Structure formats: C-alpha cells, structure tokens
Amino acid sequence: MSDQFKALILNQEGENFSREVKSIDKSFLKHGDVTVKVDYSDLNFKDGMILKNGGRLVKEFPHIPGIDFSGKVIDSENSKFNEGDEVILTGFRVGEIFFGGYSQIAKVNADFLVKKPESLTTKEAMILGTAGFTSLMSAFAIQARESILLGEKVNDVLVTGATGGVGSVAIMALTKMGYNVSAVTGKDSKSDYLTSLGAKNIINRAEFDKDPRPIDKGLWDGVVDTVGGKILANAIAQTKSNGIISVCGNANSNELNTNLLPFMLRGIKVWGMDSANCSIKRRGFIWGEAKNLIDFDLLEKSVLTVSLEELIETYPKILKGEISGRVLVDLNK
Ligand SMILES: NC(=O)c1ccc[n+]([C@@H]2O[C@H](COP(=O)([O-])OP(=O)(O)OC[C@H]3O[C@@H](n4cnc5c(N)ncnc54)[C@H](OP(=O)(O)O)[C@@H]3O)[C@@H](O)[C@H]2O)c1
Known part of the structure; x- marks a missing residue:
C-alpha cells in the first residue's frame, strides 16, 4: 500500500456536518502506539448516531469514526504487540474520542487491543463486532x-x-x-x-x-x-x-x-451490559468462545458487506430500525 490510504472523515464547521471518504497519510493519525492495517469494520447503532451528527460523542473534528475493527499489526511501539499479530478492537471509545476503524490504517492504544483467537478470522470477528x-x-x-x-x-x-x-x-x-x-x-x-x-x-x-x-x-x-x-x-x-x-x-x-x-x-x-469498557481478560474469554456459539455460515447469509463509500448510503437505515442482521465494512472493497 502506498503512503496514502482511504478513510471516512467526519467534519463539522458551524452548522455544516460532513462525511466524506478521503485519501490521507499516517501523519493524520494522532492517537495510540500500535498501527494496524484494517481488514474489516462494521456498523453498530452507535456508529449510526456518530455518522449522523457525531451523536454528542465526538468532541473534536475532523474525526475518523468506526467503533470496531479487525486487522493485522504493521507497526508497534508497544512490547505487547508485534508486526503480524492479528487483532480485534471493540469499544474503549475508539471511533468516539479516539480515531476509529473506518480507515484502511488505524492507530490505537495497545491496551485496547485483543489478540484474535486462532479459531476466528478477522472477517468473522467483525461479523460479530x-x-x-x-x-x-x-x-x-x-x-x-x-x-x-x-x-x-x-x-x-x-x-x-x-x-x-x-x-x-x-x-x-x-x-x-x-x-x-x-x-x-x-x-x-x-x-x-x-x-x-x-x-x-x-x-x-x-x-x-x-x-x-x-x-x-x-x-x-x-x-x-x-x-x-x-x-x-x-x-x-x-x-x-x-x-x-x-x-x-x-x-x-x-x-x-x-x-x-x-x-x-x-x-x-x-x-x-457495558461492552465498551469490558476488561481485556473478559474480552479474551468471550472472543475465545465465539466459535462454539456462532454458526458463521448461517450468520453470513444475512450480512450486508459494504465499502466505506457504500456505508455513507447505508448508515441511516440502522437509525430507522431497518437493518436485519449485521453490516460488515470491507476496507479493501
Ligand atoms: N450496552 C452495550 O455495550 C451495547 C453494545 C452494542 C449495542 N448496544 C445497544 O443495543 C441496541 C441495539 O443495537 P444493535 O446494534 O442491535 O442495533 P440494530 O441492529 O439497529 O437493532 C435494533 C433493533 O431494535 C428494534 N427496534 C428499532 N427501533 C425500535 C423502536 N423504536 N422500538 C422498539 N424496537 C425497535 C429493531 O428490531 P425488530 O424490528 O426486530 O424489533 C431493530 O432491528 C442499541 O440501542 C445499541 O446502542 C449496547
């Protein structure tokens, strides 16, 4: 991948609220110590609120939303993670006060990341999100x-x-x-x-x-x-x-x-239930059990997969209760 990558950027200037897919580089990413090449993100109800108008959750603009992502570590300044580790991020106010997963490259605090269990793929992790x-x-x-x-x-x-x-x-x-x-x-x-x-x-x-x-x-x-x-x-x-x-x-x-x-x-x-602040230990347990409780072949039949551009068209439906199942965001689509 070149130094440039795609991200969905929210901006607010006066009364004008905008959401656009833009090309940015790593200097734009200002939080965290682990850099991840994002495979997948998803759309949750909270993402819908943030995409609409910041949902009173985003305090600073421009902002990269997306409360979840999964992918591979490409650079780490923290000894807990190495290049090549596959990771899952959900919650911890990423996508709200920290830049989130609607970006081909994300940078977050190592304390927020869970190592993906072998039993799941990065896609399956975000089908759940x-x-x-x-x-x-x-x-x-x-x-x-x-x-x-x-x-x-x-x-x-x-x-x-x-x-x-x-x-x-x-x-x-x-x-x-x-x-x-x-x-x-x-x-x-x-x-x-x-x-x-x-x-x-x-x-x-x-x-x-x-x-x-x-x-x-x-x-x-x-x-x-x-x-x-x-x-x-x-x-x-x-x-x-x-x-x-x-x-x-x-x-x-x-x-x-x-x-x-x-x-x-x-x-x-x-x-x-407070999934956003759940401990890393509990997260590890729950992600580790996912394969035993979820039939991904069946769940995948009701998954809508969208690109960042398509997400901008899709997100209003979650706020109107019109989505059945899950929306997966493919960062390579
Ligand atoms: N506590 C946490 O950590 C946590 C984590 C994730 C999500 N949440 C919250 O959980 C809720 C569901 O999230 P989600 O991702 O499943 O959202 P979702 O995909 O939009 O599902 C919500 C479902 O609720 C029903 N619904 C929608 N509007 C309704 C209304 N006005 N009255 C009654 N039922 C309505 C609809 O199902 P039917 O048409 O089948 O009735 C809709 O599909 C949201 O409030 C979200 O913020 C909390």
Whole structure:
C-alpha cells in the first residue's frame, strides 16, 4: 500500500456536518502506539448516531469514526504487540474520542487491543463486532443463572429487538446454549429469518409496547433486552423467579418505568451490559468462545458487506430500525 490510504472523515464547521471518504497519510493519525492495517469494520447503532451528527460523542473534528475493527499489526511501539499479530478492537471509545476503524490504517492504544483467537478470522470477528460481542456477554449473563444459583436450569429466554445486530446474534448463541428462545420483533416479514437463527416463538412487538402490569404471569428465565422503554418494563413484569435480565440497549427508549414487585416477590436480577469498557481478560474469554456459539455460515447469509463509500448510503437505515442482521465494512472493497 502506498503512503496514502482511504478513510471516512467526519467534519463539522458551524452548522455544516460532513462525511466524506478521503485519501490521507499516517501523519493524520494522532492517537495510540500500535498501527494496524484494517481488514474489516462494521456498523453498530452507535456508529449510526456518530455518522449522523457525531451523536454528542465526538468532541473534536475532523474525526475518523468506526467503533470496531479487525486487522493485522504493521507497526508497534508497544512490547505487547508485534508486526503480524492479528487483532480485534471493540469499544474503549475508539471511533468516539479516539480515531476509529473506518480507515484502511488505524492507530490505537495497545491496551485496547485483543489478540484474535486462532479459531476466528478477522472477517468473522467483525461479523460479530460490538453488537455480537454484547450478545455473547448477555448470553453468558443469562447462563450465569445456572452457576450463580447453583444449578437452577434456564429454559425460556426472551430476546427483544430480535432482528437487530445484538438481538439476532443473541438468538443464535442462546439457542446454542440449549435454551428455548422467543423473539420480539416489529418486522412480521422476518419470522422465517428469526426461526432460522433458532427462535422457537415469534412475538409481535405491539404485544410488549403497552403499559405493563405491576407483575405479570412469569414466563422467562432470562431476557436479553436491546430496546428499553415499555418493552423492557413488560419483560421485567413477565420474568420468572430468580430470572436474569440483560439490559443492553435503548433502540426504543432510555426510559424505564417499573415497580418493585418483580424484584421483591420474584428476586429477579437486572444486569447492565457495558461492552465498551469490558476488561481485556473478559474480552479474551468471550472472543475465545465465539466459535462454539456462532454458526458463521448461517450468520453470513444475512450480512450486508459494504465499502466505506457504500456505508455513507447505508448508515441511516440502522437509525430507522431497518437493518436485519449485521453490516460488515470491507476496507479493501
Ligand atoms: N450496552 C452495550 O455495550 C451495547 C453494545 C452494542 C449495542 N448496544 C445497544 O443495543 C441496541 C441495539 O443495537 P444493535 O446494534 O442491535 O442495533 P440494530 O441492529 O439497529 O437493532 C435494533 C433493533 O431494535 C428494534 N427496534 C428499532 N427501533 C425500535 C423502536 N423504536 N422500538 C422498539 N424496537 C425497535 C429493531 O428490531 P425488530 O424490528 O426486530 O424489533 C431493530 O432491528 C442499541 O440501542 C445499541 O446502542 C449496547
């Protein structure tokens, strides 16, 4: 590769917000001590917000967004990494306050990087990305009901925002763990897709998007909620005794109006997910388990692969809830 490479650059001057694919050189990269030739990045909900207008997350412009990437180390000033190491980056506010992965070359702090396990390719790592990683974190949180509660078996799990990046991978991982997964979706037309991922039961979102009862019939041993609002409040009211609810997203709302009965009468646990600041040790464990829980041949069928230029056309769809599955960004496309 010549000294010049392609990156998606955001800029804000007064009222004008711009996003353009430009040719830059390494002198543009101002953070970090490890330089990576990026193979793949992806599109997460947070990327969508940043691409729209900085999402109140980007503090300085010009900026290179992209909260995830995978690729090969080409230069390292840090003894933890050597040239040729294959690495995965998700979160740690890369793409927000640090330059991110929508760039053929990225430079980041060595403390943010995970060595890619042999079992995954760089492409598979970004088919998962932050969304899939969060799904796996959530699946292990639900499974912890069995270990924390010394053997109480998880049977029935609810996943909301089911066709989204987090929801779809969660359905697959939870099914692989042996659980019966029910999927809440606003997209009737995607029932076959959700069934192919493993969902046993498809529920129309409207059934959950209403005022909840203080406590309802207990149906779920675990819930992975990616949307918040009334949908989460209903899921809480329907969680069985000692159930665990992974709260990981706010695609519907940041609000949660609930009451204490499900907590006091059923001992349910609400477990918040923060994939961006998860420890490197936990990241290593989760990436290492990915191959056991994900059927990449199946997942890949619902992946849309885009170039940086095509990403600019595609990103508004994730903010409108119109994406099913994952969007992979191929930096060599
Ligand atoms: N905590 C963390 O570390 C973490 C990490 C990654 C993502 N997240 C968050 O998790 C959420 C999902 O992320 P994602 O990447 O899966 O996004 P996504 O691909 O856009 O999926 C979100 C899904 O939620 C549903 N949805 C969208 N708008 C909705 C609305 N107004 N009301 C109810 N449901 C709606 C849609 O699924 P259906 O049409 O099937 O209902 C949509 O596909 C986002 O809020 C994201 O910020 C958090």
